[in-house]
Amino acid sequence: MTVALTPRNIVVTLTVIGLASVPLYAAWVGNNFVMILVTRILILAIAAVSLNLIMGYGGMVSFGHAAFLGIGGYVVGILAYEGIPSGFIQWPLAIIICGIVALIIGMLSLRTRGVYFIMITLAFAQMIYYVGSSLSRYGADDGLTIYRRSQFAGLLNLSSKVVFYYVCLALLALTILLVWRIVNSRFGMAIRGARSNERRMRAIGFPTFRYRLVCFVIAGMICGLAGALLANHTEFISPAAMHWTRSGDLIIMVVLGGMGSLFGPVIGALVLLVLEEALSGLTEYWQIILGPLLLAIVLYARGGINGLLVGQRHG
């Protein structure tokens, strides 16, 4: 298969090259600021890609996705605090626990649709937020400082910002590959069909609930991994990581970049965080500029920034 030289492919290729060379740039200018910012972008892009799996492809608009960022982060933080610094335990456990929580939330909330689904996922996320606030052993509202990043038995030294950067980049690439395969598989077609017309799916013989539920769990698990990365990145975890405004940020990334497109959420994470960084340098009220910008995208570019690059809504 030949790869067409479309504007989108050019942007994607340049982005990949650019992302891979960020540590070189940091070494060249002798300043890690950009690399640390981009690390954060990569991690939140993983979370946004996972949200896009349920929201863009599955039509499940979850307003509580940041809960999994928080849970993943707390698993790392609590284990580190309790003297279990091994990443081989921390990361899989973060993913598994997020999967279990997603299963419970999904089983209850996927019985609802539309606005009710948005509200019930928000409610669950807020419950988890308050659980975090009440963990007095682990800092409660003040959060928990993580003194040692996850240890990988000498194989990976995450204390090195460069190593950590490439780990995040590799995991983002892996996540995109996974989501790409999933959405084009039989499972993915079932999920898309359920978004498009669930009644029809049942009429042709699909038990839609179980497919939507599994999709919700997969997204929760991927986001849990992002949470584990985020905790390692900031070396800190607090309930603020799963505040509802964090969930809102993830939704904005997906919508801004392009719902239901593979690279849209990555573009969205990049644009949102860079704008946040640039605009907040200009004024304290930077959201006044961001708001109208988002409105313009939603009103005039339904496929988000990715849609502008492709020239049409990308399925």
Next chain:
Amino acid sequence: MAEPLLQIEGLSKRFGGIIASNNVSLDIATGELHAIIGPNGAGKTTLIAQLTGELTPNAGHVRFGGVDITQTPPFRRSLLGLARSFQITSVFPDLTVLDNVALAVQAHAGHSFRFWRKARRDTALREPARAALARVGLIGRDEAIVGTMSHGEHRQLEIAMALATRPRMLLLDEPMAGMGPDESARLVTTLRELKKDYTILLVEHDMDAVFALADRISVLVYGRVIATGLPDEIRNNAEVKQAYLGDETRVSHA
């Protein structure tokens, strides 16, 4: 006579004070094309919804192939071989024609917890889907996005999706709704072909089509079956004439 494929026994459905299905009993034999006619509001769509499982009756039973399916959810009825088309087109507008039909094939090709291989390259799904499209005469439109197609093509697609589930029986809810005379005539030809292979329950307003196709006809008025019989019997039934055909020589609600 062999056991009927679909048995409806004393089916009743009430919505508040309105009785939409009033003690409906019908037997549909294997290989039969059975048409249900009746004026608007007679309860035809309510009856279909109880057969597909979207509505649960207040009383009565539905048996399909000897199995009581009264409480069976819609997806399982489809897996048992009871396929339907919708009165108001119900497809996947953002997918292609072939995707639409391939999904119907996929639903009946085991579970869909397969996460890696590309479904659109899967000939086990694509080939039967193409065959179903050919069967309804929707050819050369495989990659068209369904949302951009004409109404007539949507109606054909509806039936192709039903066929792709390899059903034992088709429930067709006004397949000719909104079609022009030419399209209707073509669909009658298609249905005449399908009749050879499938048991069909046809709900339709187009009287020409019904009388051209049906082996037997049931007339539904105010939720009750007032007559069941051969087309000629129905045409000459005094009660039917009075209740449904009225004084006019021809009635068309389409």
